Every structure is written in structure tokens, then in C-alpha cells.
Amino acid sequence: MNFLEMLALIPLFPAAGALINGLLGRRCSRACISTVACGTVGVSFLLSLGAFYQLLGRPEGQRLVEQELFTWIPAGAGELSSGAISQFLVQWGYQLDPLSAVMILVVTGVGFLIHIYSIGYMAHEGGYARFFTYMNLFMFSMLTLVLANNFVVMFVGWEGVGLCSYLLIGFYYERKSAADAGKKAFIVNRIGDFGFMLGMFLIFTAFGTLDFTGVFGLVETQAQAGVLASGDATITAICILLFVGAMGKSAQVPLYVWLPDAMEGPTPVSALIHAATMVTAGVYMVARCSALFVLSPDAMLLVAVVGAFTAIFAASIGLVQNDIKRVLAYSTVSQLGYMFLACGVGAFGAGVFHLMTHAFFKALLFLGAGSVIHALSGEQDMRRMGGLRTRIPATFWTMMVGTVAIAGFPPLAGFFSKDEILWRAFSSSQGHVLLWAVGVLAAGMTSFYMFRMIFLTFLGKSRMSREVDSHVHESPKVMTVPLGLLAVGAVVSGWVGIPHLIGQYLHHLPQYFEHFLSPALAHPAAVEGGHASEGLEWGLMALSVAIALLGLWLARRFYLTHPALPEHLVSRFKHTYTTLLNKYWVDEVYDLLIVNRTKDLANRLAGFDNRVVDGAVNGSAWLTRLTASVSGFFDYWIVDLAVRRSDLIYYLSFPLRRIQTGVIQTYAALTIGGILVIVGYFILT
């Protein structure tokens, strides 16, 4: 089978699943619904594997497959900024290259495991069919997003995942907080989407096409011909606008606020959408547009700074959160910051690498958290957990693997990808020692809050209520098996990208991953040059492991050996603590500055509507009534007089009927008379 020619089927299967469950789900059994939902995603996964394998079998220069299904928008000619005329023509097309191949594997692979896990997690919940319909619809949208071969189709997927995210965050729509969180996610994402759209518009006016190969090919040739200089204003504008879109979708400062609230959705949703796949769409998009970004150092710098800032900002909030899912949510925001930091310093490959490893361990951690919540009958507050290690061992050990991976201990996945990013931030010509320092600090915080979570949840004494305690149970196989598989991924997924430094001692293992990706990504000319000494690289690597160990040690000291210490610190640094606990008051500031001001504006507009618009309407009604009474007067005295005479028209009907005597002779005579009248008219004139 030639899987490369069946690209369209990969998103189509989940779409079919969504359709079947959406239309017939209410009448099907739960087994049937979950079979359809998981089966379609599973088939997509197999197709993706096949396509990936066959792509790998091709020579390096030919790893790009495009498949155009039909002409979607043949809108006609448009004028470009250069004055040239170009046809706006959008094909519904898919493309597979190393970048999208990695993405579909992650999306379908992790997605499939999460679908399986959901069977167990959602077993006792209502809205079963609705849940799986949305999940499948999400898979379709996400696959469309990553497989698209042009910006417009990508945008369809982009909006589709946004919609599914909204629907799934608000899955428990009876709960006001869930409904509000859904709205918040949707609205904040809209802000980003405007950036994306404006970026697209600008790309079309600049290049006259929205196809990836077209745009990036033009960029390359124009850059080589010297038409496009590095730092070109249009390119910078495009990149910044696209990055605004990425900020919204990938929860970067200042548009990150929706992601922590998104934890209102069911936990598998948090794992799939708000950790492993959708939120990484922004990173994917920036990597996809790397050809544009490398031409704009300013935009790159913005990406790197926003990424680094988000990484440490979110990590610092994560230090003190008590809700197990919120810790993970801030951790996700922070990790996404790392990915953007990588992209910003020109290491797009490292960013995508971290995206992939993160998908494994973060999905694992979320699903583990879900398993904990499941075991504790819905309890999410870590202050009321503890001592669960022996009670739910499978969950504990798999989460432990995830934690070690994210904290960056070798040889687990997180170590390789995170270290790659930190090293590039340090060594790249577009990097800076400050960016590196921020990254390292955030890594230490990550280690701290992750182990804090483990210690509070699984170790120490139980702080659960007796009621909850009596019900603690390990999750069913359908949930723990995906956890185990993801744990394997969290261990080994980093091995495809072992850095040269270590690889040279391991039978000269090459850096497979970035080498594989490199045809699909652009590389800033200067990045490769920034080689530092091997000793420095070893030193920095050791330092990042050391800081992770420091985080682990601190967490152990705070939450296991000296439990009084945190309270002591809290009372000592009261202001810092409350600021962190309240997430730097960002939500409150947004409410104050933006949300409430928007409401004020709306109120004022409503007032304008009431007074001026309605006033105008009422005034015109008054005017109409005035004219009506005037014309009524006129009517009564003048027109009615005429009408009273013009009943004539009605009464005219009777003589006309009278003519119709029914006597044929009369008819003939009248007809002849008519003819004579006409002839007479002609003779007389």
C-alpha cells in the first residue's frame, strides 16, 4: 500500500468517527461509541505510521508529498503590494514532510492512547457520545492543521481545534466555572486568531499565494536574489502577526490566561488538547514558517524573549499552586515557553524536539493526575492527598517517570530536549547568556514544583478525609496501560535526538531527529557558526542537571523532611507568596484594564443605543405620526373624496360584466366595433 497517497484519509477517519457518533451516538451503546471513536483514531495512527515509514524510505531531498484534493476557493484576482495581479486560489491540499510527519505521529499516537484512557475515565460520566464526538472532531481538526499545505486550510484546522477546545472545556456546561472557562479560552484565542489572519492577509499581498511551498520558495529565491534583505519590514510584520496567533493558541504571555482555566474540562481533554497537541500548534506554526522567521531577527528576538519570560513566569506561579491540574497547566505554559525560546534562537528543530518529548511526558502526567483524581473521587487539591504511593502504585510509578523526565534527569526524554534548548540559547548567535540563565532558573523551578507535586500527592502521610480514603482504588487496566505506554515514550522518545556531544561516545550515534527535520526547516545562517568548546558544553549540561537536583532536594526538604519550612517561608515572604498564589494578579489586572473597560464600553454603547439610536427611531416614529396625521387630514378631505368617487373602479366592474352578455352576436359586434375604432383612429390621424 502506498500510504503517501492516502494522506487525506488520515484526518478523514476521525471526521467519519465524529459524524457517526455525532449523528447516531445517542442510540448506540457505550461500547459501540468508544469502538468507533478509538478505532478511527487507531486507523489514523496506523496510516500515519505507514506514511512516516515510507517517507523515511525516500531519499532526503524528496521527502515532501503534496496532495491537492479539490479547488476550494477560486476567488479571482487580487492586487499585490507590488502592483502585480495574482489569482487568489486555495486548494484543499495536504502535505507530508518531516515536520508534519512528526506532528501526525505525535497527534495520532498520543491521541490514540488518550482516547483509550478516556474509555475508562469517562465510564461513569454523562454525555459519553458528545465527548467522543468532540474528541474525534478535534483529531480531525488537529490533523488538518498539521497536514495542511497552505495557510488557509491550516487556519481551518486552527479554528477547528479552537472550537473543539471551547466545546470540551465547557463539557460540564452546567457548571458556571466550566462555561466561563470555555468562553475565556475562546475569546482569548480570538485575539490571537486576528493576528494569524492579518498575517495571512499580509502574506498574500506580499507573495500572491498562501501555499507553503509557494510562499517559502518565493522567500528563499527572493532572499538569494537580494530582493528580500534580512530584517525586511514586511517580513517582520508578518512574523510578529503570526506569532501573535501562536501566542494565543500556545498560551504565551500575555495571552496565556485561558490555559490554567481550561483545566475545567475533563482530564483526558487537558492531556490531549491542553498539553500534548493543540497548544503546541503555535510552536508548529512558527517552525513551519521558519523560512520567514529567519529573515527577521527582530521577530526572532521577540519570540525568544516572550518564550523565556513565559517559561520562568509560569514556572514561578506553578511553585505554589495547590490544585494538581493547575500545577500541570502552569508547567505546560512554562514548557511551551521553552519551545518558543528554542524557535526564537533559531533552533526550530530543538523546539519541535521538545514539543515531541513534552507531548509524551505531559500527556502522561495529566493522565496520571486524572488517575489520581479518579481514585480520590474527584479530589484535586494536593493538600488533601498524600501517601498514595502504595495505594495506587501503577499511577505512582508512571507519574514518577514523567516527573523525572520533565525535571530533566538523564537519560529520560526531557533531559535531551531541554538541554538542547538551553545549549542553543547559550551558544547560538541569536541566543544570549541571559536567555540561558532564565531557562536554567526555570528548569530548577520545574524540578521543584514537579517533585513537590509528587511528594504532596504520593508520599508522606495521608491527609484525605476518611470518606475519600475508603474509596481509593487503582484505575482499571484501560487507564493504566496507556499510562505505561506513555511512560515508555517519556523514557525513550528523547533517544532519537541524543546530542553529538554524548553521541560520539555511544558508537557515534548521530542526532537523528534534527537531521531528519532539517529539510523542512530553515536555519539561520549564523546559528551553525556559534560553536563553543566541548568542555563548556559538558559544564553547562552538568549545571542543568545539578540545578534539577537542587530543585529535587529543596522539594524533598520542604515537603518531606521539614514540613514546617514552607509555612515559615510563607509567613516570612508573605507578599511574594500571595502574589504567586494569586498568579501575579494577572487575571485581576486584565479584568480591571481590559475586561471591565470593554464592559464599560459596551454599557456606554448600550446607553448610546438607548438614547441616540432609539431616540432617533422614536423621533422618526413621532415624525411619522405627525406626517401621518397631516396626511390623514389630507386623506380625509381630499383623497377620500376622490376615493368615494373611485369606488367607481369597483362599480365599473358591473358594467363590464354587463357587456359580457353571453350572446355571441354582441361579442362579434363589439369586436368588429373595436377593429373599426382602431382603423378609424388611423384614418383620422
Add this chain to the structure above:
Amino acid sequence: MNLGNLDSLTFFYPELILLGGILLVVISDISLKGLRDRVNPLLTLAALLLALFYTLQTDHGSAMTLFEGMLALDNFALFFKAFMLVAGVLVLLGSLHSEELAAVHQGEFHALLLAVTLGMLLMANSAHLVMLYLSLELVSLTSYIMVGYLRSDRLSNEASMKYILFGAVSTGAMLYGFSLLYGMTGSLDLFAIRDALLAQEVVGFNQVTLMLVVVLTTAGFGFKTAAVPFHFWCPDVYTGAPTPVTAFLSVAPKAAGFAILVRFFLGGLSQPAGEQWGFISGIDWPLVLIVVSVLTMSLGNIAALTQNNLKRMLAYSSIAHAGYILMGAVLLTGTGLKAMLVYLFVYLFMNLGAFFVVTVIFNSEKTFELQDYNGMFRRSPFLAVAMSIFLLSLIGIPPFAGFLGKLYIFGAVIDQGLYWFAVVGALNAAVAAFYYMRIMKHMILENDDRPPTPLQISPLNRALLVLLLVPNILLIVFWSPIDRWTANSITLFGGL
């Protein structure tokens, strides 16, 4: 291009098929005693559909004449041929479950329907005065029989007799006109007549004769289209004839009359000059036609106001609509002609629809009186809503198809700067709204004290109603194919 007799046969399939159909129906009527009631309608339908298929298939390349100049084959003719055949199909379907016709033997009815359709097809094609007369007579004679088809019904017989007598007077006048024209030009071929008139530079005495010719021939066409003052037969005949026949007469022969009117005046008496045709030697003829048009619509509408018999009301209404259609014909412009075609097309569906509802109600109620329509909405909401849509369409209220027709007609008139003409047309539409709304009022608002008994509609009739409703509702959305088709259909063979 003139084709000889044998070559012409290739383009004569629709007519030949109808001819074959007539023979087959007659034979089956005689030979298949048990099956004929089932076979005959199917045969008729098959013949009509096959003819329609071949008409739509006809690709004549360029306009030409057939049979040594007897018939003109052009897009204009094709439009009318397709129109007649569609009308024939709809009327046939409408007559199948008609209680009026069920009472009598229907064998000849189907043969007659095919014959009258054949006549109309030829009318639309005629480019020769003899052909024109013969085809018109073929239509008339078969119509006479169809009107009097209810042999035991006194009204039907009377209607038929009146129709014959009145038709004789009109066609007599028309023939006299033709003979004068022959005397003046020495030819019966329309294009030869025009060339002769152009060459002779008709002046003085001859001009009055020409005028007489025009008036007299108009009597013949006016008879077919029921234009004032040649309309007198219309209310009586429409009332007396079986309702499916009335429906047919109110649409198809009327359209055929317009077809020959346009072909006679535009093909024979005027010369094409770009978008517009000019009448030969500056006859002030359009004014007369405009006056006829105004009189026709005004008389039709005003007389309809006080009618209480639905059939009679719709008869007058169809006279009024002939007035509107005439508005497009008298302009002698491409847009006017196109407007006329559009109007005819939408008129086909709305008028047949209204008549069909009347047929359906008569089937179970045996009445055409307006007050018997009271409470129809409660008895059959579907029927009442369908009737309302047909009536609103006849008034010309958007979004129904009738609006499209009025829009094109008034647009074409205003295009020519004849504002007062458009105003008269619009005023007439307002007057017409009164009696159409009156029907709706009786059906929907007025209830009598009797408890509503559901009205039975056969599935076939229900399907046909839907079939008629669809164009009325959808044409406003899909008007561009109609626009293109009619714009394409105004190319008239000029005999050049």
C-alpha cells in the same frame, strides 16, 4: 439558410414524435379496450417528454428555415416549443385525477392534447402566412373540441359553440388581412413580404391598407391571446370548459398567440436594427398596441374584482396577465422581448398552479364558488398554503416567481422611458392584489360553523402541486439560468 424538405426532417423530430403519439393513442384507444385508460396517458406523457427531449437537444447551429421557408427554426421558436411541451406535460398530469374528465371517456382527450400541442409547436415556428394560418386553425379546432368535451354538460357545449363562432369571426378578419398583404406584396413568405415592403417604400393609399392589414391580423392574434377587444369569448369559454382545459387554454395557446404576434410583427413588418426593431415606414403602431395592452390588463383586472366564481375570476385574471405580457411585446426591444419570455415562463407555473388548486377543490367539493372556499386552511393547510403562494406569485410579490416576471416587464418598460406605462401596469397590479387577496381571505380567515372535514388530495395531485410550487419558490434564487436562457432565446430568424 433554407433547408429542403428532406434535410428539414432532422430538425422536425419533436413534431414527428407528437404525430406518432397521436396515431398510437388513437390506435390504442380503439384496440386496447381494457388497458387504454392506463396506456393512453402513459403514451401521451412519453410522446410529450420525448418531444421535449428532442427539442432541448436540437442544435441547429444557426437560425434557418425548414421545408422551403415554411418554418423558421431559431432560439425563439425553441423556447416556445419547450414551453408548450412543458405546459402539455403539466396539463396532462393535472387532468389525470380530474373528476370532471373522469366522467367521460378520455381516449380522444389525450389525442387532442397531443394535436393541439403539435399545432402550437408549428405556430411558434411558422414563417409563412399559410403555415401560420393552418397551425393556428389546428390549435383552434382542437381547442373547440376540448372545450366542448363534456358532451352532456350544457355549459361546455355552449362554450364550445361560442368559441367556434367567435374564432370564425376573428380568423376571418385575419385571413382578410393576409389576403390584402398578399395583394400588396405578391408573397406569403414573411421575409419576402418584408423585403417587398422595404423595396416598395409604402406610401399614401398603400399605407392605410397596410394599417388595415395590421389591425385585421391583430384580430387573429388577439383572439388567441385574448387581448381586448378580442377577448369576449374568454370568460364564457373558460367558465364552460373542463377546468384542466381552461388551465391549458389560459397558458399555452395564449403563449403561442404571442409567439406568432412577435414573429409576424418583428419578422415580417419590421427590420432589425441592433438591439431594437424598427417598424417599416414609421407606422405609429406601438401606440395602438400599448393602448390595447393597457385596456387588456385594466379590463381584466377590474372585471375580475366582482367575480365570485373562481374559474371566471381566473379567466379575467388571465386576460389581465395577457396585458402585462403584451407590455413586453410592444416595446420592440431585446429587453422587452426577454421580459415577455420571462413573464410567460413564470406565468406558466403560477397560473397552472392556481387552476390546479381549483381543479383539486372541485374534485371533492363540486363547486367553483368563492364562499365555498371558506375554512379551506383548516381543512387542508397544504392546499391553502399552496394556493396562497400561487396567488402571491400572480400578484408579483417577492420572493415568489411572479415578482421576477413583473420586475423584468416593468424594467424593460422603464428602460424605454415609458414611465406612465409602467405606472399603469403597477396600478393594475395593485388592483389585481385585491381580488387575489380576496381568495386568500376566504380560504384562510373566513370559517363557517361547520367542523372542518379534512380534504382528500390524491398523492399524484399532491406531487404535482409540489412540482408546481417548486419553480414558484425557487426561481427567484436560481434566476440566472432563466435569465441566460431567455436572453439566448430572443434571437429571431431574420430571413437574411
